[in-house]
Amino acid sequence: MKLKVIAFITIMLCVIIVSCQSEAEQEYKRYYGSGTLVYKAKCQNCHGEKGEGLSNLIPPLTDTAYLKKNKAQLACFVKYGIKETITTINGKAYEGAMPANVDMPAIDIAEVLTYIGNSFGNKMGTITVDEVNVDLEKCK
Amino acid sequence: MKKFAGLVLITLAFTACKFNDADKPRLPIMGNRDAVTKTINGKQVTDTVYQTIPDFKFVNQYGDSITQKSLKGDIYVADFFFTTCPSICPIMHRNMLTVYNEFKNVPDFKIISHTIDPKHDSVAVMKKYADKLGISGNSWWLLQGNKEQTYDLGQKDYLVAVKQDDGTPGGYVHQGWFVLVDKQKRIRGYYDGTDEKQVAKMIGDIKILRAEVNTEIAQ
Numbered sequence: 001m002k003l004k005v006i007a008f009i010t011i012m013l014c015v016i017i018v019s020c021q022s023e024a025e026q027e028y029k030r031y032y033g034s035g036t037l038v039y040k041a042k043c044q045n046c047h048g049e050k051g052e053g054l055s056n057l058i059p060p061l062t063d064t065a066y067l068k069k070n071k072a073q074l075a076c077f078v079k080y081g082i083k084e085t086i087t088t089i090n091g092k093a094y095e096g097a098m099p100a101n102v103d104m105p106a107i108d109i110a111e112v113l114t115y116i117g118n119s120f121g122n123k124m125g126t127i128t129v130d131e132v133n134v135d136l137e138k139c140k
Numbered sequence: 141m142k143k144f145a146g147l148v149l150i151t152l153a154f155t156a157c158k159f160n161d162a163d164k165p166r167l168p169i170m171g172n173r174d175a176v177t178k179t180i181n182g183k184q185v186t187d188t189v190y191q192t193i194p195d196f197k198f199v200n201q202y203g204d205s206i207t208q209k210s211l212k213g214d215i216y217v218a219d220f221f222f223t224t225c226p227s228i229c230p231i232m233h234r235n236m237l238t239v240y241n242e243f244k245n246v247p248d249f250k251i252i253s254h255t256i257d258p259k260h261d262s263v264a265v266m267k268k269y270a271d272k273l274g275i276s277g278n279s280w281w282l283l284q285g286n287k288e289q290t291y292d293l294g295q296k297d298y299l300v301a302v303k304q305d306d307g308t309p310g311g312y313v314h315q316g317w318f319v320l321v322d323k324q325k326r327i328r329g330y331y332d333g334t335d336e337k338q339v340a341k342m343i344g345d346i347k348i349l350r351a352e353v354n355t356e357i358a359q
Contacts, residue, residue, distance in 0.1 A: 057269070
């Protein structure tokens with residue numbers, strides 16, 4: 001009898017873990033998939049299909065260390081744009097301006113960040129709408 | 141028998157080459173045209189007169205004056221842009237860079253990009269843009285000058301739309317056309333500068349056009 005209970009609990013635990021994982025996986029896929037579309041519509045013209053940027057005018061999105069370090073800022077960049085400040089990406093200085101997307105919903109921002117955060121050699125995992133909302137509160 | 145077949149093949153290949161030679165691809169002549177009827181030696185002769193790009197005067201990113209004379213003997217591609225354009229210009233110039241890199245060492249080819257926002261895009265701004273874009277030398281000029289003249293040239297001569305409109309991002313509407321012009325200043329092709337495939341076609345067409353001009357001269 002005892003053995004049966006233990007076996008049952010073990011199986012339940014396994015099921016929960018597996019289904020949770022796949023739920024997170026599914027969420028990631030949803031974010032990433034929609035993020036692809038947002039990227040195509042709003043970012044690709046400047047940052048390029050492969051995130052390669054444009055010469056010294058527009059920075060690439062391939063500087064994994066920069067993106068990790070500034071993760072909490074990325075939502076603000078997308079929503080409020082970047083005024084002509086100097087940003088160093090892959091060791092090169094960029095000083096163009098990036099347009100704002102003040103009407104972009106937080107969920108779209110989360111999706112596009114999940115897309116760039118996991119493309120072009122980056123691996124940041126899902127950037128959720130909750131994280132984006134928290135980050136947006138703190139925009140300067 | 142085998143030898144014979146080989147001979148036939150070689151002969152065929154030769155005739156095929158010859159045939160191709162006579163049938164070289166030619167680009168159409170575009171733009172408006174007029175039929176002009178003249179009387180020569182008492183006979184009526186009708187000639188087609190093709191539209192040509194008239195003379196203009198602008199300043200390039202080095203501060204040099206540029207007119208049609210500066211383009212004498214050149215095939216060129218013209219486009220319209222402005223340095224702060226947030227929408228299609230980055231795509232156009234990403235694609236134009238490919239064209240630039242393909243032909244930058246060719247003596248009879250140039251690219252001219254007219255700014256439609258000359259108030260902001262001063263010579264200094266254009267030079268900075270050129271430097272950041274990574275272009276140098278004289279095969280790609282960024283031209284700045286009188287706004288009316290630029291708009292007129294775009295609309296009446298290159299037949300592409302350029303106008304100010306405060307409703308669009310950046311405040312200007314313009315289509316991303318690349319216009320290919322031959323040594324006689326006639327329009328020979330329009331290509332969507334935001335479409336990589338059309339730009340690849342343009343690169344092919346420029347090669348055709350250069351070959352065409354060179355055979356015309358040889359004849």
